[in-house]
Amino acid sequence: MVVSTNSADLTIALGKKFYPFLEEKDVVIFQGALGGGKTTFIKGILLASGYRGEVLSPSFTLVKAYKKGKITFYHADLYRINSDDIFTTGLQDYMYSNGSVTFIEWGEKIIKQLPTYINLNFSYKGETGRYIKVSSKVLLSKRLKRLNNVFLK
Ligand SMILES: Nc1ncnc2c1ncn2[C@@H]1O[C@H](COP(=O)(O)OP(=O)(O)OP(=O)(O)O)[C@@H](O)[C@H]1O
Ligand SMILES: [Mg+2]
Secondary structure (H helix, E strand, O other): OEEEEOOHHHHHHHHHHHHHHOOOOOEEEEEEOOOOOHHHHHHHHHHHOOOOOOOOOOOOOOEEEEEEOOEEEEEEEOOOOOHHHHHHOOHHHHOOOOOEEEEEEOHHHOHHHOOOEEEEEEEEOOOOOEEEEEEEEOOOHHHHHHHHHHOOO
């Protein structure tokens, strides 16, 4: 499925729609173009969770944690990491763990090693337009249906 958005605000709105779909232990891969809107989408998710602070790509800190009740959202950015070094980052300690939901920007660097994920792939459609290609690996059919419905409303 491909979703399109014509502004940063619309991408934030898409992130907000995506929020209620998320479940504990989910891993969401954000891949695609520099400035494609990955962080903007994640900001939408975090806004829907009630977070009101700044959201930046944690490309230097590698990961930032946002706590919301029983769930901790981990926001990782692998832009500056070599594929070979990823498992020295500690990512594997929180990914898929109880109470976690993990977002990984530049997640294509790790995707082949993941047993299950939701994948959002961003590409440009002009200056302020973006396509977001939605796919997944091993979601239960019920969830797959929900994923397809997320962006239809
Ligand atoms: N439709 C759109 N959706 C999202 N961002 C948009 C859109 N149109 C323009 N923009 C602008 O593009 C930029 C997207 O930046 P953002 O940090 O979200 O991208 P990113 O994919 O996380 O980039 P990076 O790979 O550098 O981390 C912002 O400056 C935003 O205002
Ligand atoms: Mg980013």
